[in-house]
Amino acid sequence: MGKDGRRRTPEVVIEGRMDASGMRFAVVASRWNEFVTERLVEGALRAFRMHGQPNVEVVWVSGSWEIPIAALSAAKSGVDGVVCIGCILQGATTHAQQLSNGVASALSELTLRTGVPMTWGVLTCATQEEAIERAGMKLGNKGEEAALAAIEAASIQAQLGVGK
Numbered sequence: 001m002g003k004d005g006r007r008r009t010p011e012v013v014i015e016g017r018m019d020a021s022g023m024r025f026a027v028v029a030s031r032w033n034e035f036v037t038e039r040l041v042e043g044a045l046r047a048f049r050m051h052g053q054p055n056v057e058v059v060w061v062s063g064s065w066e067i068p069i070a071a072l073s074a075a076k077s078g079v080d081g082v083v084c085i086g087c088i089l090q091g092a093t094t095h096a097q098q099l100s101n102g103v104a105s106a107l108s109e110l111t112l113r114t115g116v117p118m119t120w121g122v123l124t125c126a127t128q129e130e131a132i133e134r135a136g137m138k139l140g141n142k143g144e145e146a147a148l149a150a151i152e153a154a155s156i157q158a159q160l161g162v163g164k
Contacts, residue, residue, distance in 0.1 A: 014159045016152030021052035023154055026074035026082045027147070032063040033087035036128070039135035040085045040121055040143030047147035054080075054151075064088050064099060064122055068106035075116035080157070081150035085143050086122040087131050100124045115162060117153035121146030 025048065029041050041058060048056050057079075061070045064086035071082045084107055090096045103122060111118045121143045125131040134142045 014156060017155040017159075018148065018151055019052045020048060020054035020080075020151045020154070023052070023054040023080040023151075023158075024078065025054055025056045025147075025150060025154070026071070026077070026079045027056060027058045027143075028067050028070045028074060028082060028084050029058060029060055030062070030064045030067060030086035030122075031060055033089060033128075033131065036087040036123065036131045036135045037085055039132075040087070040123070040141065040146075043136055043141030043144035044083050044085065044121065044147035046141075047144040047151070051148070051151050064103050067103055067122070068110060071107060071118050072110050072114070075110065075114040075118070079116060080154035081117040081119065083119050083121055083143070083146045083150050085146065087135075088122060088124050089128060089131060090124075090126045096124065115157070117150055117157065119146040119149040119153065 027041055027044050029037050048054055059070050059074060061067055067084050067086055071084055074082045088096050088100050107118045123131050123134050123142060
């Protein structure tokens with residue numbers, strides 16, 4: 001509020017634009033639980049087609065643990081954003097939590113260090129059925145949602161004059 005008690009509106013409002021035309025993205029996807037991750041990648045590519053058909057490179061890695069290093073390489077290559085896709089299913093041990101926490105932490109740190117948006121399309125589900133529901137069945141496609149978030153984040157970066 002200003003001194004006069006009136007609410008001040010900002011001079012410039014920056015909001016993400018859902019147009020990825022002319023941009024370049026990487027989709028880094030885990031082959032582990034490929035039945036699910038292929039559907040997530042399809043959803044991400046569909047989102048990119050529907051929002052400007054940017055240049056998209058799909059990078060397949062062996063598992064979710066390998067996503068951060070490939071995402072870093074993609075960021076260094078000059079992409080506008082990285083969509084990270086994987087599927088970690090809970091087993092009888094705490095391995096899944098340790099894996100998902102480690103990958104999430106690494107991607108968060110890489111996003112801040114590189115300034116390149118890296119979005120989370122890594123499912124962390126209790127069962128394969130839950131994962132399938134989030135890969136295009138009852139609960140939408142989380143790969144598509146991660147791609148939309150990447151487009152929006154890259155658009156904001158571009159409007160702020162940050163990035164490439």
